[in-house]
Amino acid sequence: MKKQKTIYETAMDNGVTRRDFLKMCTVLAAAIGLDFSKTDKVVKAMETSTRVPVVWLQFQDCTGCSESFIRSSQPKIESVLFDMISLEYTEVLSAASGFQIEAAMEQVLKKYKGKYVLAVEGSIPQEGFLNIGGKSGKDTFIEMASNAQAVIAYGSCSAWGGIPAAYPNPTGAKPITSFQTSTPTILVPGCPPIAEVMTGVIAHIITFGKLPELDYLGRPKAFYRHRIHDKCNRRAYFDAGLFVESFDDEGAKQGYCLYKVGCKGPTTYNSCAEMRWNGGVSYPIQSGNPCIGCSEKGFWDNGPFYTRRAKIPGSQTTINPDTIGLAAVGVTTAGIAVHAAGTVIKKKIDDKRGEDE
DSSP states (O other): OOOOOOOHHHHHHTTHHHHHHHHHHHHHHTTTTTTTGHHHHHHHHHHOOEEEEEEEEOOOOSSHHHHHHOBBTTTTTTHHIIEEEEEEEETTSSSSSSSHHHHHHHHHHHTTTTTTTEESBBBBBOOTSSSETTHHHHHHHHHHHHHHSEEEEEEEHHHOOOGSSSSOOTTBOOOOGGOSSSSSSSEEOSSSSHHHHHHHHHHHHHHHHHOOOOOTTTTBHHHHHSSSSHHHHHHHHHHTTBSSSSSTSSSHHHHHHHHGGGGGGGGGOOOHHHBBBBBTBBBBBTTTOOOOOSSSSGGSSOOOOOOOOOTTOOOOOOOHHHHHHHHHHHHHHHHHHHHHHHHHHHHHHHHHHHHHH
């Protein structure tokens, strides 16, 4: 049997220099949350590990997750596709079609059973709504998931049901976790997820040969550990009680907090405020649009996007941001007053000592 080439050897064959290879490893280390000093671990993994076979299935989806994935800038998508993974099956990027592409999937089951990673985009409907290559979407998923080393649910449709599962859910759409629990599964929700989050999850599996640390919902903690509100560039305005009342008011022009016009940042866990989109250029809130909570379960049925409905964690009622803002201002003012009084007293004491001396 022909020996498989390592990721490093494959990169060299594709014309990547040693210098560029080390740069790629540095970017990968940052993408999976490692300190710069741990880059050598990534280098060693890339030099000794073979490319990971990946099968990418699409069910009820809009292809938005695939579109996001191919726009990754750190690492660049060409590095992921040509050097790090072996994309054995994908309906969007494959040149082949029909019987040829279906034969490729059958070959994966024979050649890489228990070794490939299954990436899934889209929710799975009831029988009769979706057939691929003469088989139902449900049967295809169960067969491929049961023989994979790990399953990655890319996007809120595969993770939670998504838009296809919105009321009244005519197709009976369900998330992939409704159909299998035996194979380790990572949920990477978002509509779509951030490109670098998608490639970062793959990078972690390649580097360490195991799944990243997950939270209680099955999401990678490295990318879903903070609420967007916690890292938001408009957070200072929230604390000061300065809010956009309508999209054409002065507050909107000044970049005030968007909580009153429906922002779900206080209840949404994602890396938007840290990693941003389009290579770190911006994200919805920075661009003036409230967060709609697209990475959270049921966001599609949680009321109008631009109506204030988000609840601050730890409170059973929707708080009044004006009260919070006024309270914050009051505390700040009191602090300034105390500091000023202390300064005056200290100066008088110093003056008295000077006179005595």
